[in-house]
Every structure is written in structure tokens, then in C-alpha cells.
Amino acid sequence: MITAFNISFALCLVALIVAFVGLLNKREIVGRIGFGVNILAVAALTVYIVMRWMAAGRAPFSNMFESLVLFAWTILVVYIFVYKKLKLPIVTAALSLMVVLTLAYATTFGADIRPLVPALQSNWLTVHVFTCFLGYGGFAVSFIAAISYVIASRENSKAAYETKDSLEVVMAKTVAFGFLFLTVGIMTGAVWANSAWGTYWSWDPKETWSLVTWLVYAGFLHCRFIKGWRGQKSAWMSILGFISVLFTYFGVNFLLKGLHSYL
Amino acid sequence: MSGLINFLTSLKLTLTVLLVIAVACIAGTVLPQGADVLKYLEANPGAQSQMDLLGFLGLTNIFYCWWFIFLLCFLSLSLSICTFRRFRGALRRKSGLRWKDLGSLFSHISLLLILAGCVARSIWGLNGYLPLREGETKTKFQVETGFAELPFEIHLEDFEIEFYGSDEDEHVQDSLSEKVVVLNHDGQVVAEMSSELDAGQAVGPVQLKVLKRIPDFVVDTATGGVVSRSEEMHNPALQLEIVEGGTTNTQWLFALYPGFNMHNKEGADRPHLDFRYEVYVHSGSEPGVKDYKSTLVVKEDGVEVKKKTIEVNRPLSYKGYTFYQSGFNPDDHKWTSLQVVKDPGVPLVYAGFLMMIIGLAMVFYVDPNLSVDSHGGGKNSIE
Ligand code: HEM
Numbered sequence: 001m002i003t004a005f006n007i008s009f010a011l012c013l014v015a016l017i018v019a020f021v022g023l024l025n026k027r028e029i030v031g032r033i034g035f036g037v038n039i040l041a042v043a044a045l046t047v048y049i050v051m052r053w054m055a056a057g058r059a060p061f062s063n064m065f066e067s068l069v070l071f072a073w074t075i076l077v078v079y080i081f082v083y084k085k086l087k088l089p090i091v092t093a094a095l096s097l098m099v100v101l102t103l104a105y106a107t108t109f110g111a112d113i114r115p116l117v118p119a120l121q122s123n124w125l126t127v128h129v130f131t132c133f134l135g136y137g138g139f140a141v142s143f144i145a146a147i148s149y150v151i152a153s154r155e156n157s158k159a160a161y162e163t164k165d166s167l168e169v170v171m172a173k174t175v176a177f178g179f180l181f182l183t184v185g186i187m188t189g190a191v192w193a194n195s196a197w198g199t200y201w202s203w204d205p206k207e208t209w210s211l212v213t214w215l216v217y218a219g220f221l222h223c224r225f226i227k228g229w230r231g232q233k234s235a236w237m238s239i240l241g242f243i244s245v246l247f248t249y250f251g252v253n254f255l256l257k258g259l260h261s262y263l
Numbered sequence: 264m265s266g267l268i269n270f271l272t273s274l275k276l277t278l279t280v281l282l283v284i285a286v287a288c289i290a291g292t293v294l295p296q297g298a299d300v301l302k303y304l305e306a307n308p309g310a311q312s313q314m315d316l317l318g319f320l321g322l323t324n325i326f327y328c329w330w331f332i333f334l335l336c337f338l339s340l341s342l343s344i345c346t347f348r349r350f351r352g353a354l355r356r357k358s359g360l361r362w363k364d365l366g367s368l369f370s371h372i373s374l375l376l377i378l379a380g381c382v383a384r385s386i387w388g389l390n391g392y393l394p395l396r397e398g399e400t401k402t403k404f405q406v407e408t409g410f411a412e413l414p415f416e417i418h419l420e421d422f423e424i425e426f427y428g429s430d431e432d433e434h435v436q437d438s439l440s441e442k443v444v445v446l447n448h449d450g451q452v453v454a455e456m457s458s459e460l461d462a463g464q465a466v467g468p469v470q471l472k473v474l475k476r477i478p479d480f481v482v483d484t485a486t487g488g489v490v491s492r493s494e495e496m497h498n499p500a501l502q503l504e505i506v507e508g509g510t511t512n513t514q515w516l517f518a519l520y521p522g523f524n525m526h527n528k529e530g531a532d533r534p535h536l537d538f539r540y541e542v543y544v545h546s547g548s549e550p551g552v553k554d555y556k557s558t559l560v561v562k563e564d565g566v567e568v569k570k571k572t573i574e575v576n577r578p579l580s581y582k583g584y585t586f587y588q589s590g591f592n593p594d595d596h597k598w599t600s601l602q603v604v605k606d607p608g609v610p611l612v613y614a615g616f617l618m619m620i621i622g623l624a625m626v627f628y629v630d631p632n633l634s635v636d637s638h639g640g641g642k643n644s645i646e
Contacts (some may be wrong), residue, residue: 215284216285219282
């Protein structure tokens with residue numbers, strides 16, 4: 001089983017190398033190869049997750065190692081969906097780097113399968129974690145697009161107008177996608193909490209931070225679609241949103257205590 | 264007047280309110296809240312006056328203080344007006360209603376439904392605690408202010424605890440880790456601490472400390488003292504010192520028998536906390552509670568009307584009351600402890616959830632305008 005993990009990790013590394021080659025050699029074929037490798041990486045990671053699922057008899061989404069693997073998977077999946085719009089070597093490289101770092105970080109946590117405490121034995125939990133992480137995957141891709149946009153907007157940048165334009169569109173599309181799934185994630189989490197503890201919201205730090213993240217992206221959507229904010233302003237909001245995601249994910253675990261401290 | 268309303272419902276003010284709510288939320292996770300204040304004061308005795316000031320400003324109870332509630336009310340009001348106006352505008356538009364209008368209407372109304380559900384809970388909701396012994400029938404449960412009456416009888420037919428260790432869990436574990444879990448009497452985890460010797464921790468006003476840790480606990484029949492039979496983790500046990508309000512108790516915790524806590528003192532002096540010593544070992548003798556179940560029977564006038572075996576995550580609901588498996592009595596496996604919740608707001612909240620998800624999906628995917636005019640002043644721009 002761990003071989004499947006190692007193969008996916010190796011494929012992600014290959015994708016990273018190809019992406020760096022792509023930075024130097026801008027030919028279309030390099031990008032295609034990199035995309036192909038990424039597809040293989042997702043496939044291998046999917047196999048690993050499914051194997052782990054079967055071995056454990058439950059969804060493998062319940063500790064730091066498992067959730068980081070899932071995070072890497074969702075980033076890749078979202079990336080594959082927006083690839084057509086975003087064939088930029090720099091974006092590919094940044095995303096590959098993010099995926100590799102996520103998996104590398106995962107290996108610092110134990111990969112052993114643990115039994116679950118009663119409160120975690122729920123299908124709602126599976127849906128909750130999966131949808132939250134799909135949301136995070138969307139926000140991660142948006143973040144990369146936003147950073148690239150900010151860089152492309154510097155005065156001496158040679159970035160073409162179309163490049164910035166597609167970054168802009170991807171940035172907003174992935175936020176919309178992420179927002180929808182974060183919303184589903186928060187709500188299924190609430191339903192789960194209600195079925196386990198009789199209360200759908202208890203202001204624990206992770207819940208509260210997910211609300212903060214949600215509010216930031218709600219702000220992004222309103223500013224962009226109603227007030228017509230474009231470009232750098234909305235890019236910075238996407239970056240701020242992702243910082244909030246990271247804090248919700250890691251910061252709360254390490255700095256604050258609460259119901260979710262096992263994940 | 265309409266100028267004032269326009270200002271109060273302007274997107275700018277609303278977004279500012281959302282921002283303030285977000286900042287308040289952050290403060291609520293950073294500043295000590297509610298019961299944590301005591302703990303904080305214990306660690307920093309000099310901070311009394313700061314805490315008093317924070318308390319006065321509502322900052323030690325942010326999510327329930329008047330100005331936070333006020334912000335939510337304000338948001339609801341401006342949201343209602345704003346949504347109503349927009350929808351009226353869309354209805355009057357010559358080009359007719361679009362899917363997107365409906366999606367936007369749904370995603371905003373849903374928020375109002377959810378908030379209304381929370382209000383209903385705080386006005387008509389009840390949250391209490393019900394300990395039951397096997398064979399017992401009760402019609403009341405404990406709430407903060409005393410007892411609440413149930414409109415029916417609840418009877419505990421059977422209570423069971425299962426532990427990890429049966430062969431279906433063979434794949435588990437290839438390493439060893441241990442910790443002490445602190446629970447309140449509702450079975451909720453309030454803290455975790457290391458099982459290292461001398462590891463100490465304060466939980467509220469209670470001071471905890473690990474005195475002894477024994478891998479293979481036996482009582483030496485000759486001396487009556489505690490010894491370890493071997494170095495293997497065959498019967499891991501841990502002695503905890505609990506200091507509360509000047510009295511000191513010690514308690515033995517057994518990883519394999521989470522319910523079997525040997526109290527050195529019984530009765531009224533028992534601390535208001537439960538403890539679990541959790542050890543995960545490779546050997547396949549997986550300790551720790553896997554599940555606990557109560558078979559409950561609902562009766563009306565002595566006649567059985569409903570029966571269900573509940574466990575964590577699988578409550579029983581009847582006539583608006585929901586019974587949750589919340590814990591067990593560590594001293595006596597014939598007892599179960601149930602949490603009883605009456606929350607008339609839940610249907611509203613769930614309807615809101617569903618509506619928001621449908622609404623957002625409609626806005627983003629049924630009639631999306633995300634790729635249109637992506638540069639400069641959108642067609643939706645109202646500013
Ligand atoms: C915090 C929760 C909120 C969420 C999740 C939310 C969500 C949305 C969404 C998804 C849209 C559609 C964006 C688009 O047209 O593409 C929207 C539009 C809008 N929102 Fe919100 N909103 C929230 C709060 C508010 C509040 C508090 C107000 C104002 C008082 C507001 C005012 C508006 C207005 C005026 C529109 C444009 C409506 C339209 O295009 O028909 N929103 N909102």
C-alpha cells in the first residue's frame with residue numbers, strides 16, 4: 001500500500017521537474033508532458049486513497065497525514081479542471097511545488113492506521129472532510145493564480161494582457177468552486193455535530209476560523225461580482241482568504257485547542 | 264429616511280459589518296472565553312484587572328455578548344431589505360427573471376433562515392442531561408435551571424460498552440502512543456494531557472498530575488501494594504493526582520478498562536471530571552472505547568411507542584426531543600448518561616443549509632457570469 005503512496009509522490013516530483021523544465025523551455029510539448037504526469041499522479045494518489053480506505057474500513061480522512069494526502073489530491077484535481085484555461089508554466093510549477101511540499105509534510109506524520117473514537121465514526125464526517133478539502137483545493141489554486149497575477153502586474157512585467165485575463169478568470173472561478181464546497185463542508189460539519197452532540201455550532205476555534213474564511217471569500221465574491229473589483233484588489237483578497245484557510249487548517253491545530261484537535 | 268435606509272443597506276456598510284464580525288470571531292478564538300478565563304487567571308494572577316475590562320466589553324464572551332448579537336441582527340435586517348429590493352427589482356425588469364436572480368435570492372434568504380433557526384433555539388430550545396440506570400424509567404431531565412418535564416416516559420432497557428481489540432481491527436497500529444483524555448460528565452473531551460510522569464496540567468480550577476505509570480498493573484497480594492508484573496504493556500495503568508479547591512484525590516486509570524477507575528476517595532469528593540487513559544499498542548489488544556450503546560424505550564402512559572438502540576452519532580428523536588448517547592458512568596456499567604436536546608430551530612437551519620447550497624450552485628453554475636467581462640466594471644456593478 002505504501003508503494004502506491006511512494007509512486008504518487010515520485011510522480012509529483014517528476015511533474016515538478018518537468019514544470020521547472022517548462023519554465024526554461026516554453027514549448028507546448030513540455031507543458032503537455034507535465035500535464036500527463038500530473039494526471040498519472042492523481043491516478044496513483046486515488047489508488048492509494050482507495051486502498052487505504054479499504055484497509056481501514058473507513059474513509060481515510062481523519063488525521064493530519066490522511067488529510068494532507070487528501071489536500072494534495074484536491075489541489076491536483078482542481079488544477080486538472082482549470083488546466084485548459086491556465087497553461088502557464090509558472091502556475092504549473094508553483095502548483096507542483098505546493099503539491100510536493102504538501103506530500104513531503106504528510107510524511108512527517110505517522111502513516112499508521114488508527115482506530116477512531118466513537119464521535120468520528122460517521123458518514124457525515126467523510127462528506128464533511130471531503131467537501132471542505134475540495135474547497136481548500138479550489139482556494140489553493142486560486143491563491144496561486146492570485147500570486148501570479150500580482151507578480152504579472154508589476155510594472156516591468158512582460159506578461160501579456162491575455163495571461164492576466166485568464167489568471168483573473170481562474171482566480172474567481174476557483175474561489176466560486178471553493179466557496180460552494182466550503183459551504184457544503186461547513187454545513188455537513190454542522191449536521192454531523194448535531195447528530196453527535198446535539199448542537200450544530202459551538203464556536204470552537206476550528207468552526208470559528210472556518211466561518212472567518214467563509215466571510216473573507218463571501219467578501220471576495222461580493223466585491224468582485226457586485227462592486228466590480230478586479231485585478232490586484234481581488235487578487236489580494238484571494239491571498240488573504242488562503243492565509244485564513246491555512247490558519248484554519250494548521251494554525252488552529254497547533255496554536256488553539258478545540259474539538260477538532262485530533263485532525 | 265430612505266437615504267438612511269439606503270445607507271444602512273448599502274453593500275459597503277454590509278461588507279464592513281461582515282468584516283467586523285470576522286474580526287470579532289478571530290478575537291473570540293484568541294482571547295480566553297467563558298470558563299477559560301478562570302484557567303487563564305490561574306496562570307496569570309496579575310491579569311485580573313485586564314480580564315475585568317475585557318469582561319466589561321463583552322470580550323470574554325464574544326459570541327453571546329450584546330454587541331455581537333446586535334451585529335447579527337443588523338446583518339439580518341439589512342440583508343432582508345436588500346434581498347427584498349433586489350428581488351422586486353428583478354421581477355419588474357423587462358427582460359424577466361433569470362436563474363441567477365433566484366440563486367442569489369436563495370443564497371440570501373437561506374442565511375436568514377439559518378439565523379432564525381438560531382434564534383428559535385435560544386428562545387425555545389432546551390439542553391440537558393439525563394443519567395439512567397438499566398431498568399429505570401424517567402420523565403424529567405436536568406437542565407441548568409433545575410428540571411424539565413418530558414411529555415412522555417423514557418426507559419433504559421440495556422446499556423453496552425464495546426472496546427477495541429476484536430479481530431476486525433487487526434490492521435490497526437504498528438506503534439505505541441498514549442495519552443490521558445479529560446472528559447466532562449457529558450462525555451465531551453475537554454482536554455488531553457501527556458502520560459509522562461510528572462506531566463501536569465490545569466483544567467479549569469482543577470490541577471492534574473501523573474504520579475505513576477505502570478505497564479502491567481497487578482496488586483501484590485502479599486503487601487497489598489501496586490507492582491508491575493512485567494515490562495510489557497499488558498495492563499497499562501496510570502495514577503493521576505487531582506487537586507481541586509484544596510482537596511487532593513488520586514485515581515487509577517486503566518487503559519484496558521476505561522470504566523474501571525479505582526478511586527481512592529468516593530462520593531462527594533469526586534472531581535467533576537472523568538478521565539480516560541488511552542494507549543494504542545501494536546499487539547492487537549486494542550484498548551480504548553470503540554462504542555457505547557443504550558437501548559431506549561419511549562413510553563406513553565406506560566405503553567411502548569418507540570424503541571431504539573442509540574450510540575454516539577445515532578440519537579433517538581421523539582416529539583421534538585432528541586436523546587444523545589453522551590457518556591457512561593466509569594464506576595458502574597449499568598448507567599448511561601444521555602444528553603437531551605430540544606431544538607425547534609433545527610428544521611429552519613437545515614432548510615437554510617439546503618437552500619444556500621442550491622442557491623450557490625445556481626448562481627455559480629446554472630447561469631454563471633464568471634467569465635463574462637472579466638476586466639473592469641462588471642455588468643452587475645451597482646456602485
Ligand atoms: C455572508 C453571507 C452571504 C453570502 C454567502 C452571499 C452570497 C452571495 C452570492 C453568491 C451572490 C451572487 C454573486 C453573483 O451575482 O455572481 C450575492 C449577491 C449579492 N449579495 Fe450577497 N451574500 C451574503 C451576504 C450578503 C449581505 C449581508 C448583503 C447585503 C445586505 C448582500 C448583498 C448582495 C447583493 C446586493 C447581491 C447582488 C444580487 C444580485 O446579483 O441579484 N449579500 N451574494
